[in-house]
Amino acid sequence: MDPVKVIEIKKSVFADNDEDAARLRKELKDNGVYLLNLMSSPGSGKTTTLIRTINLIKDRLRVAVMEADIDSDVDARKIKDATGIESIQLHTGGMCHLDAEMTRQGLGNLPMGEVDLVILENVGNLVCPAEFDTGAVCNAMILSVPEGDDKPLKYPLMFSVCDLVLINKTDVMPYFDFDMDRCREYIRMRNPRAMVIPVCAKTGEGIDAFADWLCTRVAEWKK
Amino acid sequence: MHELGIVFYIIRDVRKAAEENHVSRVSAVVMDIGEVSTVIPEYLMDCWRWAADKEDLLRGAELRINTLPAVSFCGNCGKEYPTVAHGKTCPFCKSDNTWLLRGNEVEIKSVEVPETIEN
Numbered sequence: 001m002d003p004v005k006v007i008e009i010k011k012s013v014f015a016d017n018d019e020d021a022a023r024l025r026k027e028l029k030d031n032g033v034y035l036l037n038l039m040s041s042p043g044s045g046k047t048t049t050l051i052r053t054i055n056l057i058k059d060r061l062r063v064a065v066m067e068a069d070i071d072s073d074v075d076a077r078k079i080k081d082a083t084g085i086e087s088i089q090l091h092t093g094g095m096c097h098l099d100a101e102m103t104r105q106g107l108g109n110l111p112m113g114e115v116d117l118v119i120l121e122n123v124g125n126l127v128c129p130a131e132f133d134t135g136a137v138c139n140a141m142i143l144s145v146p147e148g149d150d151k152p153l154k155y156p157l158m159f160s161v162c163d164l165v166l167i168n169k170t171d172v173m174p175y176f177d178f179d180m181d182r183c184r185e186y187i188r189m190r191n192p193r194a195m196v197i198p199v200c201a202k203t204g205e206g207i208d209a210f211a212d213w214l215c216t217r218v219a220e221w222k223k
Numbered sequence: 224m225h226e227l228g229i230v231f232y233i234i235r236d237v238r239k240a241a242e243e244n245h246v247s248r249v250s251a252v253v254m255d256i257g258e259v260s261t262v263i264p265e266y267l268m269d270c271w272r273w274a275a276d277k278e279d280l281l282r283g284a285e286l287r288i289n290t291l292p293a294v295s296f297c298g299n300c301g302k303e304y305p306t307v308a309h310g311k312t313c314p315f316c317k318s319d320n321t322w323l324l325r326g327n328e329v330e331i332k333s334v335e336v337p338e339t340i341e342n
Contacts, residue, residue: 004338
């Protein structure tokens with residue numbers, strides 16, 4: 001066997017991204033921009049929830065949305081048509097998540113001095129986006145009733161990195177064995193600090209609570 | 224599926240290390256991967272082969288994975304226990320007030336360079 005020389009590295013592969021994400025958060029703070037990273041499974045109602053919410057807060061805050069998907073611009077178009085706000089589509093080129101560098105590139109396409117809140121709709125996926133810090137000020141996720149109240153047990157990392165969990169599609173609760181108290185308890189086990197807000201994007205229930213939460217957080221960030 | 228993304232991160236870091244050490248060929252990359260890091264070694268290997276062979280620096284280079292055991296700590300009784308066998312609940316006192324001490328690593332430990340090729 002040929003002799004080899006060993007170069008010791010001993011470094012997390014996430015270290016560079018974590019540093020970059022911290023830099024991006026600092027830049028956002030300096031510019032007074034609040035970046036919310038919204039994650040969920042595919043089909044949990046991210047886009048519908050956003051449309052409802054943005055229509056409630058767009059008179060109070062200057063909002064922009066970045067839609068991340070593997071392909072298509074369906075979501076960005078839908079947001080723009082339904083709310084009239086600035087909405088851009090990011091393509092991850094087959095990747096299952098966004099990292100800080102991709103997020104930075106997306107933000108570069110928005111007028112930074114003219115927005116208070118940027119919502120990043122991450123790729124629909126409960127595993128990979130939880131691993132990569134995007135540089136967002138806050139991570140939030142949507143869990144929809146049909147997915148089941150035991151999701152926090154199955155995807156612990158996602159729930160442990162989120163400060164806010166929206167439980168969506170509460171209108172169909174009677175048709176599913178979804179126990180809200182049990183779900184809250186499972187979320188608390190993963191992350192005692194996580195705030196839980198039950199919402200229904202279709203009927204609008206709970207959306208005002210989410211909107212108020214956002215406005216408060218943005219105001220605190222801009223201080 | 225995030226294994227491919229992680230492979231791209233590994234390649235970027237190895238490329239940087241190769242430049243700093245003035246080497247043009249790498250024969251192996253050694254990784255330390257925690258049991259509960261959510262990285263699946265078999266998938267990582269497959270993604271590695273596909274991506275590494277596209278790079279002059281890494282063509283044919285082996286990826287070796289050391290699996291590190293996951294250990295949790297119980298804040299209630301102060302004992303350590305193996306995470307995979309018991310999850311969030313302490314096997315000694317049944318408390319859920321526990322947290323992961325180690326086992327979440329996704330680290331590049333070292334890079335091996337053939338001595339015979341003078342870079």
